Amino acid sequence: MSPRHTYLVASAFLAPAFLAVVLLRLWPAALSVERSLVAPNATSYSLENYTYIFSDPVFQNSMLVTLKFLLIVNPLQVAVALGLALLVNTKMPGIGVWRSLIFLPIAIPPSVSATIWGVAYRPDGPLNAMLTSIGLEPMRFLTSPDQALFAIIMIVSWVGVGYWMTFLLAGLQDIPKSLYEAVEIDGANAFQRFRYVTLPQLRRPLTFVLVANTVANFLVFAPVQILTKGGPQGSTDLIMFQIYDRAFTMGDTPSAYAATVVLVSIVLVVVILQFRMMERSEP
Amino acid sequence: MYRTKLALPFVAAAMAATMTTAAHADTTLNFVGTESPTTWENVIAAFEAANPGVAVEYQQIPFANFNAQIEARVGSQDPTIDVYQADTPRVPALASRGYLQDMSSLGDRIAEVATATEQSAVSYDGTFYALPLWTGTQLLYYNRDLFDQAGIPHPSDDPAERMTWSETLEIARTLQEKTDVEFGFTFHQVDRYFQLQPLFESRGEGSGLTGDDLMTPAISGEGWVDVATWYQELFESGLAPRGVSVNQMPDLFINGQVGMLYGGLPQIRRFNGAEGLNYGIAPVPYFEGGEEVTSTGSWAIGVSPHAANPEEAMAFAAFLTLDAEGSRLVSESTSAVPVNAETYEAYRGRLADMAGGIGDAAAILTFEIQNTAVPRPRSRGYVRFEEIMNQAFSDIRNGSDVADTLSAAERRLNSTLSRL
Numbered sequence: 001m002s003p004r005h006t007y008l009v010a011s012a013f014l015a016p017a018f019l020a021v022v023l024l025r026l027w028p029a030a031l032s033v034e035r036s037l038v039a040p041n042a043t044s045y046s047l048e049n050y051t052y053i054f055s056d057p058v059f060q061n062s063m064l065v066t067l068k069f070l071l072i073v074n075p076l077q078v079a080v081a082l083g084l085a086l087l088v089n090t091k092m093p094g095i096g097v098w099r100s101l102i103f104l105p106i107a108i109p110p111s112v113s114a115t116i117w118g119v120a121y122r123p124d125g126p127l128n129a130m131l132t133s134i135g136l137e138p139m140r141f142l143t144s145p146d147q148a149l150f151a152i153i154m155i156v157s158w159v160g161v162g163y164w165m166t167f168l169l170a171g172l173q174d175i176p177k178s179l180y181e182a183v184e185i186d187g188a189n190a191f192q193r194f195r196y197v198t199l200p201q202l203r204r205p206l207t208f209v210l211v212a213n214t215v216a217n218f219l220v221f222a223p224v225q226i227l228t229k230g231g232p233q234g235s236t237d238l239i240m241f242q243i244y245d246r247a248f249t250m251g252d253t254p255s256a257y258a259a260t261v262v263l264v265s266i267v268l269v270v271v272i273l274q275f276r277m278m279e280r281s282e283p
Numbered sequence: 284m285y286r287t288k289l290a291l292p293f294v295a296a297a298m299a300a301t302m303t304t305a306a307h308a309d310t311t312l313n314f315v316g317t318e319s320p321t322t323w324e325n326v327i328a329a330f331e332a333a334n335p336g337v338a339v340e341y342q343q344i345p346f347a348n349f350n351a352q353i354e355a356r357v358g359s360q361d362p363t364i365d366v367y368q369a370d371t372p373r374v375p376a377l378a379s380r381g382y383l384q385d386m387s388s389l390g391d392r393i394a395e396v397a398t399a400t401e402q403s404a405v406s407y408d409g410t411f412y413a414l415p416l417w418t419g420t421q422l423l424y425y426n427r428d429l430f431d432q433a434g435i436p437h438p439s440d441d442p443a444e445r446m447t448w449s450e451t452l453e454i455a456r457t458l459q460e461k462t463d464v465e466f467g468f469t470f471h472q473v474d475r476y477f478q479l480q481p482l483f484e485s486r487g488e489g490s491g492l493t494g495d496d497l498m499t500p501a502i503s504g505e506g507w508v509d510v511a512t513w514y515q516e517l518f519e520s521g522l523a524p525r526g527v528s529v530n531q532m533p534d535l536f537i538n539g540q541v542g543m544l545y546g547g548l549p550q551i552r553r554f555n556g557a558e559g560l561n562y563g564i565a566p567v568p569y570f571e572g573g574e575e576v577t578s579t580g581s582w583a584i585g586v587s588p589h590a591a592n593p594e595e596a597m598a599f600a601a602f603l604t605l606d607a608e609g610s611r612l613v614s615e616s617t618s619a620v621p622v623n624a625e626t627y628e629a630y631r632g633r634l635a636d637m638a639g640g641i642g643d644a645a646a647i648l649t650f651e652i653q654n655t656a657v658p659r660p661r662s663r664g665y666v667r668f669e670e671i672m673n674q675a676f677s678d679i680r681n682g683s684d685v686a687d688t689l690s691a692a693e694r695r696l697n698s699t700l701s702r703l
Contacts, residue, residue: 040702056698057691123526143526143681231674232681233688248351250667251358251380252702 029264036257049258059259061234062242065149066218069238073153073217078210081161082202085168086194099169103162110159110222117155118142118227145235148228152236155223160216164209171205172198207278211271218267239263309336310592312599315353316368316582317346318617323603326612330602337595350666357382362591366600369413369585371404372659376666377585378407379703384586384593386411392605396623404658405583414604415622416613417581420651421478422644423451423568424536424544424554426464427561430454433461438565440642442650447571448513451543455522458542469523471532471546474676476669478545480659481576482510485569490660491672497662498703500696502672503689511676511685518680525680536562551637551644552618564642566651579656581619620648664700671695 039048053059088099105113120127121141128138141151179197188196199206221240224230230237230245237245243263247256314323320341327339344352349368356364358380369377377383386393390411393402397415405413423438423446430437435454438446446454455467472478480490488506493499501507517523527535536544537557544550545567554562569575584604590596602609610623614630618637621627631645638644662668675692679685 052702058695058698145681145683229674229677231677233678233683244351248354248358249670250699251354252667252699253358255702 032257032260032264035254036261038254040252040254049254050262053255053258053262056255058234058237059242062230062237062239065235065237066239069149069153069220070214070217073156074210074214076153077157077160077164077213077217078206080157081164081209082168082206084161084165085172086198088165089169089172099166103166105159106163108159111226113159114155114223114226117151117158117223121151121227142227143232145231145233148232148236152220152223152228152238156217156220160213164213167205167209168202171202175201203278207275210278211274214270214274215267218263218270310338310595312337312339312365312592312595313363314339314341314366314599315344315364316341317344317349318368318582319343322613322617322619325616326603326609329609329612330599333602334595334598337599339599350670353377353382357587357589360589362587362589364587365590365592365596366584366586366603368416368582371413371415371580371583372661372665372669374405374413374583374585375407375661375663378410378412379663381588382585383412384588384590384597386414386586389414389597389601389605392601396605396610396625398622398624400658401622403661404580407661413583413585414600416583416604417619418579418622418652419581419620420548420579420648420656421481421545421567421577422548422550422647423565424546424550425563425565426536426539426542427563429458429462429464429539429542433458437563440563440565440644440647442566442575442647442654445566445575446568448568449571451568452517452522455542459522462542464539464542466524466535466541467522468517468543469527469532469535469541469545471544471550472529473523473527473532474673474680475529476672476676477578477659479514479676481567481578481657482514482570483507484576484657485573486510487573490657492660492662492664492668497660498664498700500668500693500700502675502696503686503693507689508686511679511689514676515679515682515685519682536560548620548644548648549618551634551641555637562641564638564644564647566647575655576657577651577655578659579652580658664696664703667699667703668696671699 036049037045037047039046039052042048084102088095088102119125122128123138123140123143127141132138140147142148175198179201180193183193183197219240220238221244224236224238224241225244228236230241239259240263243256243259246252246259314327316323320343323341327341331338350373353364353367355361357367369383374383386405387410393405393411393414397405401415401418402411404418405411405415425438427437435457438444438454451468458464458467470478476491483506484490486506486509488504488510489501490497491500491502491507493501518525524535524541532541532544533546533550533553535541536546537554537560539560551564554560567577584600586593586596586600603613604610604623607623607625610621610626611629614621614623614626615633618634621630631648634645634648635643659665660668671692675688678688
């Protein structure tokens with residue numbers, strides 16, 4: 001085939017994906033940026049929406065809550081997923097059942113898992129029943145401003161760790177045994193094997209998991225909207241819910257557009273930083 | 284070739300199916316609301332019979348999500364909503380943002396069936412923007428068996444002998460002491476401004492919105508903090524339940540887990556159907572030394588200005604509310620109080636039958652509507668006000684510092700109302 005012909009065929013195959021990216025990603029993003037520069041009842045462009053949200057204590061609180069959420073949930077989920085992957089990376093009979101059970105929560109729609117966890121967290125629900133049966137005080141979970149965010153973190157982690165575990169498990173199984181044998185000959189213990197063979201070899205899957213997990217956690221919405229609506233006292237007002245609240249509950253779409261642009265910019269910066277960090281130590 | 288021949292019958296069948304469904308209705312009206320579909324079944328069937336070629340599809344959306352749906356769909360000029368339930372206090376907000384069709388063409392018919400108060404409830408800036416459907420009042424429901432067990436005399440259903448809040452809470456405490464009921468008292472619509480507005484009005488603290496155009500919040504003064512603290516104390520002291528949502532409250536009453544429920548009149552139908560529930564009604568309490576105030580106002584019917592079928596939509600909306608037959612069919616499917624004067628008389632008779640034995644609901648209804656009903660503030664910012672107030676009440680119920688919560692809500696209201 002001539003180069004021109006190859007090019008045409010390639011373009012034809014890429015066209016649907018390209019069209020989807022433009023229509024569903026690039027165009028709405030451009031629209032958001034344009035709309036965010038128009039204040040309500042204004043006819044010209046200005047940065048008023050941005051000054052409004054950055055000076056709004058509610059938006060500031062949302063940014064802080066999201067930051068706090070991410071600082072806890074990202075390392076937690078990646079560490080637990082890695083731990084689980086190491087645990088299930090054996091050839092024990094029946095290990096497939098365990099892997100499936102750990103993976104299963106991701107197959108449930110987030111709204112369903114949020115609703116069921118909501119029942120579990122009720123003051124008279126099964127979690128408090130378990131706590132009181134072993135002599136502990138019942139907890140307030142979703143009605144306490146100190147506990148609600150951790151309750152959300154629990155739900156999100158319960159759903160997510162199985163999913164991320166499968167990628168890390170695949171990464172672990174790709175590591176050649178010869179590397180471990182070589183290092184054992186040098187007299188390395190389990191921890192040293194992990195640090196000098198496993199982790200470096202897992203760089204690629206770990207990068208992927210870290211980046212994808214961060215983005216997914218920036219976008220957490222269902223448990224907040226169904227269970228806490230940003231409360232109590234704004235302690236679970238994650239950024240996605242804040243944008244939804246602005247746009248559809250308050251009907252203040254201009255500031256919602258501005259908040260969306262801010263969110264996308266932050267996510268972009270974080271993802272770029274993460275890629276850079278993971279690349280740096282490569283020879 | 285064999286595969287193509289096999290496919291032909293399926294293709295033909297698929298085409299036939301789409302053609303028959305398309306021919307079934309030339310126009311489909313989309314109607315959304317919060318009511319159960321059973322409320323509209325009969326009136327929709329009657330409308331479809333009288334208008335061949337028009338089908339009405341009703342979609343029920345939970346109240347908590349309803350505002351967001353209207354904002355998202357009508358707000359983005361989506362033609363997929365033709366007719367929708369519009370909460371009367373939200374009419375100014377919806378109309379000022381262009382979410383409601385001007386109803387001036389039906390002005391004469393509206394004036395025929397609705398009182399001046401109800402007409403203003405569906406107007407904004409002197410123009411009709413919705414069609415009046417229901418109004419309402421609230422009642423104090425009490426469990427007669429529990430009262431008997433505790434040796435408490437049944438409260439009177441005469442509005443002249445209305446109980447004060449102190450008396451009511453005293454009864455609630457006695458119920459908890461002398462019977463094994465979990466909670467003495469609860470509101471049905473906890474944490475909702477609609478339910479709690481009378482508390483503040485009864486103490487003379489106003490509706491929370493002041494100023495010429497009712498766009499200035501006034502909710503952080505001493506009076507508001509006092510009443511809100513009183514509300515918080517109900518849950519703090521264990522008289523009323525925390526962590527139970529609005530939807531679950533009637534079940535609590537039906538199961539005998541709460542002794543008294545402050546709720547809307549339509550609950551009568553539900554409680555009558557509950558086996559083993561022996562209950563009565565009384566007028567809702569008020570603060571001693573304060574005004575007797577009750578909530579009122581309910582849903583109206585609006586048409587979206589971006590409706591795909593505007594003419595049929597107006598006809599359907601008018602049939603539901605202004606037409607004698609249509610209004611009657613709706614009224615017989617629900618216990619909501621109709622605004623339509625012609626339908627109201629028949630409703631009063633049915634109410635007397637339904638309420639037989641539990642108390643004179645019709646007399647309470649008439650008294651409250653005429654003497655104590657205070658509508659919600661008609662402000663362009665009402666939707667945002669209500670959403671922020673509901674969040675504040677929810678935080679207060681969960682134990683947050685009352686003064687801080689109200690001040691923060693007031694700052695937030697100032698911030699968001701200034702954007703309108």
